[in-house]
Structures are given as C-alpha cells and as structure tokens.
Amino acid sequence: MSLTAPLAFPPEQLAEVHRLQALYPDRRAALLPVLHMAQDAFGYISLEVEEYVAGLFDMTPAHVHEVVTFYTMFFQRPKGRHVVAICHNLSCHLAGAPRILTHLKERLGVEVGETTDDGRVTLLSVECLCACEHAPMMQVDDRYEFDLTPARVDRILEGLR
C-alpha cells in the first residue's frame, strides 16, 4: 500500500460495515464478518489493516490482532491468488491424503504454508473440512473439491490462473 492512498473501504463497503455492526446487540460482534470483508478487499490482514479495522470498531489494534491470530482463515502475510487447502485428518488420511499432499508439493514446487514464486497458489494442509464422505478432499478458495486423485488434482491446478 502506498502512502498516498491510505487504506480504506470504498463508501459502499463502509455502509456494509455499518449495516453489519447494527445487526448485533454489541457492534463489536461484527468483527469477524468485517475481517472477512477486509481480507477480500485488501488481500490479507496486515498490521495496517488491523489498525484500520480497529478504528472502525473503536477497539485497540491489539484486540484486533489477538482475534486475527486466533483463527486459521485470516492471513497475516500476502497469500497467493488461490489457496489450496488439503485436508489431512483421519478419513482423508485413510483415503490417501498423504499421497495427494506429496503430489501437490511436487506439482507446485512448494512446501505447506508457502506460495508459488509466481504468486499463483498458496498450499495449506488443514484439519477436517467435514466432507469426509468424499475423502481425500481439499478446499480451493471457496470451493470444495472431492474424491481426489493425482489426475484430478492436476486438472484442478490447471484451472487456477
């Protein structure tokens, strides 16, 4: 973010923030929904974003930071344009998730937690996504991808630009 363009939501999104805050008996309850919005708008939750969001809630940045770090879905560093999160819990493990993870690492050339050099994909390995009937499975951005095989993984990765 450059210094000349201070980080802020455009007016429509600010209105949405106020709508969300009014839904709850205590406006601070809108913090998670607003952090989701902020991550969509700014790419990840930097310290600067934390400070901005804290201002929207009259909270301390420290409080926002404590919340951001508690949840797995908030990124504190830039992430790839796509996030691929393979489930490594029991049912997926039994269905061959470790093999799929190895395949993903090879294809993407990254370890878990890393982003490809071209900024295309961040690879994660996560706990049960509760779609164990389709194990092994993974989440790709907003979508669940089911019944994975190496060939299916290749096709999915090809679709990510």
Next chain:
Amino acid sequence: MTGERTLTRNFHRPDAHTLAAYRGTGGYTAWEKAQTMEPAAITEEVKKSNLRGLGGAGFPTGMKWSFIPKNHTGPVYLVINADEGEPGTFKDRYLLERDPHALIEGMLIAARAIRSAVGFVYIRGEYVEPWRRFSAAAREATDAGYLGRGFDVVVHRGAGAYICGEETGLISSLEGRKGWPKLKPPFPAIKGAFGAPTIVNNVETICHLPHIINRGAGWFASLGTKTQGGTRMYSVSGRVKRPGVYEASVAITLRQVIYDLAEGVTGNGRLKAVVPGGSSAAILRADEIDVTMDVDGLKNAGTMAGSAGVIVMDETVSIPEALMVVARFYAHESCGQCTPCRESTGWIYKITERIVEGRGRKEDLDTVLDVARRGAGTTICAFYDGAVGPYISYIEKFRDEFEALIPK
C-alpha cells in the same frame, strides 16, 4: 429396519433448498400450528418427544429450554451451532445446503418456545456454499414474511477454529472475540451471548422440530429408544463401500450402520475398529459393534454418540498412525487456556509421532495413559476430555500394535 426418514426426505430433489419446494412438501405448516400453541406447550411437546441434542453432548432439548429464567424480561437469544468441525461429521453441511428452510422453520418454533426475537446462525468459515445457500433461504423467508415479524435471523460466519463449536467458545467468537470457552456455570441459558439468556442448539436438533410439532411427541419418541427419540443422521466415512450421510433411528446398531447403510468394509474387507461418534469418541473394536447408536447405548459401551460421525477402519489400517493423526488434530486445535490441555495435547502428539516413526520408548505408552487420565475432567471445557477418549482407548484396545513399533 432403518425406518422412516424425515430430515433427509427431500435431499434427492435438486430444488430442495428453495422456498417453493419446501412449501410444496408441507414446509412451514408446523410453524402455522406452533403459532396456535403456548410457548410452554411447545417446550412440553419437545420434552415428551425425547429429542436430545445432536451436536455432541446429547442433552435433552426441552429440558435445556426450560432453564431460561421464567421471570426474565430482557432479550433471549437463540444461537444455532453450525460450526460443524468434529472430524468424521458432515451432516449439518447437508442440511444447510439441501434443506435450509427446515432450519429456519425449526428456529421459528424454538424461538417461540423460548421467547426469543433474534436468532444467530454461526456457520463455520470454510462452509462457503452452505453459508450462501442458507443466507439465500433466509432472504426468501424474510420476503415471504416468515422472518422479520417478531423474529429475525442473523447469519454469522466463523473463521476457522474447531473450538468455536464448543458452545461457550462459540459465544465468545460470536461476540467478536477469540473463541475461548468459558467456565460453566453460569450456563448459557442463564448468561450467554451478550450477557443474555441464550439457547445454543445444533442444526440437526432444530431441524427435527417441524416434524415433532406436526406429527406429535409420541410419534417422534416411538422412533427411538426409551431415553432418546427419533432418527438422526449418521455420517459414515473411512473404509466403507458407500461413504455418505444416512438417516436412521437412534436405535439402529453400529453393525447395521456399517454393513447395511454403508454396505460393508473395504480395504481387506475385514473390520478392525470403528469410531462411532466423531473423533472425540473412544474407539471400538470389531467385536464391540453390536450396540445401539443412541446416547445411552454408546455411553454404556464406554464411548459416546457425539455427533454420530462413524469412521471405519479395516484390518490394514495402522491404529498408532490413526492415533497420531487424531493427536495432531487436538494439538492444533487446543485453545491454550488450560495447562493440562495445552501441554498434554502437544506432547502426546509428539510421542505418537515418534512411536509411528520407530523412535518410541518403552515407557511412552504408560506416560500417555497416565497424563491423559490425570488431566481428564480438570479443564474449562470438554475439548480435552474429547482428546483423552481416543488417547486412552486406542492404546488400551490396540496396545500390541503400539508395542510392536517400539524398539526393544
């Protein structure tokens, strides 16, 4: 044998999530009926139905509702636990995606019983499609005048943390904090969300209500056992021919779930072990599956019905490896507030990992058992007890397998 299906009866319809389809199959008629009933009469009906919470703890639903202080005049909140996260469980995902109006109608009924004007639906952050589906249904229900006339629904997204499924952790998270569980008492029914009396119920629990109101407590109770009424949804995964979600009576046996509903075991075809109620339930051996799946049946078998997530393992599965995967989960998800939970989950994961890698020590198994037994029951929330269940049962029931991996 598997009896009647109610919760899942419309799942095969591609348009089941729409208001038109829901109304076309009798949707919202129970809400019409409930509006002619006194709140106390609704609670009484739910008590008589023997409906027990299906989120994990199995607490009688009508009784929980009756804990709301009678003379209370301020707001009362209904909170729906759609933070489904128990490994091996995926039923609420189906309900949110395929029958969201059943949840809305159930919420209207529950809200009338507890005199709540606002309900919060806390949906796990990863469930984007279920969240969209449910939000769309809530908009339809508002446009049709079911919501917004005395009862509003707020849809809330989590952000990734298993512990937010625990009801007091969920409330902390709903309030915009990290999802730290709180000591009980006070129970949420006395002092819950935003300091007000709050009822937290699971999605599936609430989805049963329209049928109970329409068909009566007696009908619902007769579907189950003496102490638990109804059907429930079994999430079956692991080494079975047909993994999936199946609705059947709570009186069905675990053997029937594995061999009739899911059509039997894959891998080498021979059952070794099964987890009957999500990963926090103690494991059962192949010779322990002739038990009914109701809360008391599984409790008597030394395990728990939990969320009815059934994870099946055939003889080729390594139990120590399975425990390592489960232990990794608890180590990752502990919220860190209580010392026994924070420390033991981390250490036990490390120990199981070194055992699986052939670096275990002779004393490791007894150390794990000792640490697990001592911490149980001492923590703020039941998360740690849920970790202890697998630690102890996997090792006690399959000790030979662990010992075989430890260098002499």
